[in-house]
Amino acid sequence: MITEEQLLELLADKESFRVERTTSTTDTAKFSEAVCAFANDMPGARLPGYLVIGAHDKTGAPSGLTVTDELLRNLAALATDGNILPAPALSVFSFSLPSGAGDIAVVEVQPSDLPPVRYKQRIWIRRGPRKALANETEESLLIERRTDAARTFDARPCIGAALADLSLDLFTNSYRHLAVDPDIIEENHRPIEQQLASLRFFDLSRNCPTYAGILLFAQDALAWLPNAYIQFVRFDGTTLDTDVLNEKTFQGDLLSVVQDLNSFVKLLTTQRPAQISAIQESIVSDYPVVALRELLLNAILHRSYEAPAPVRFYQYSDRIEIQNPGPLYGLARQDNFPTQTSYRNPVLAEALKTLGFINRFGRGVERARAALAKNGNPSPSFTFGENHFGVTIWSRL
Secondary structure, eight states: OOOHHHHHHHHHSOOOTTEEEEOOSSOHHHHHHHHHHHHHTTTOOOOOEEEEESBOTTTOOBOOOOOOHHHHHHHHGGGTSSSEESOOOEEEEEEEOGGGOOEEEEEEEOOOSSOOOEETTEEEEEETTEEEEOOHHHHHHHHHHHHHHOOSGGGSBOTTOOGGGBOHHHIIIIIHHHHSOHHHHHHOOOOHHHHHHHTTSEETTTTEEBHHHHHHHBTTGGGTOTTOSEEEEEESSSSTTSOEEEEEEEOSSHHHHHHHHHHHHHHHSOEEEEEEETTEEEEEESSOHHHHHHHHHHHHHHSOTTSSSOEEEEEOSSEEEEEEESOOOTTOOTTTTTTSOOOSOHHHHHHHHHTTSOSSTTOHHHHHHHHHHHHTOOOOEEEEOSSEEEEEEEOOO
16 A cells, blocks of 8 residues: 555656546546556556546646545445456555645556456556557567466466367357457457467467366366366265265366256255245245355355365255365455455456356355345355365255
């Protein structure tokens, strides 16, 4: 976070590749383009960029803005609304200027480790003091820079795999048009490897797919990640030693897995009328579909794909347990869960948002809790293991 003295320097200086000033408080598109451009860090400075709200563009003079809590919330939501992918790392804060000159709101944006970053399917960068859409050469430079900075497992190259191991029709027909602006696709004459690499699914330096590319588009993902599946078991009682009534394995490309799970959980729950009053009934289910869907997506997204275990999806007579390999990741801890979110697999998070399975980042657990409460289920319980994370939801009585 910058100091007040540094803020005054930003106001006095001309706009540069690290600073954009505006008097608008409602132009979300402009804010998002600026955040996207700062995250891409086209000059490669590895320094944060600053969107300064409440100052005139050309002079830096304060506009007399009064910063409200609503404005700060809206600015913070730029990181989680899913329009900027992968999700940017940003901080939002405000200053009250001396001599009654008004307030300033500041969005501090950190350079992304996984460029190119897109806002609504387009790559924005800074060329000197102004924003611009990246051309193919600039996009290629961002891709090359990312290969050295990538740290998460899903962005790493899957050594030994090749382009032939991917279902390219799945990429071009089911994913690409959702992730990239149609006009850019129409103008694009790059080879398929470059197109995949632009979305973090291919490593050009190693000439192989990334693990995210394998999970999303491989013809046989289990050949490279043997435990990348979900194991469902339904038991006839409340313990593991009771009879097994049903078993099912969800495997394949991630799009098919999530679609199959969505269909399956709708069949899994039993709906019945519940009395609200002497003359009114409502339809309830053993488990709300929304809660099961959100918690299963959470397991897919946050699991460790390096661990030697699948996601476990076990149904007992009184509860459902979902357990994914890998503990809480990054800044997320038991004492700040679920408020603090860190993504073990940010490329997969971007893909699930692009495919429409996630509406906003960091809201899945709260949505599940709300759906359970509305349906009349007890509150879920969570397990924070050293090697796994689990959730138990109890059947509605």
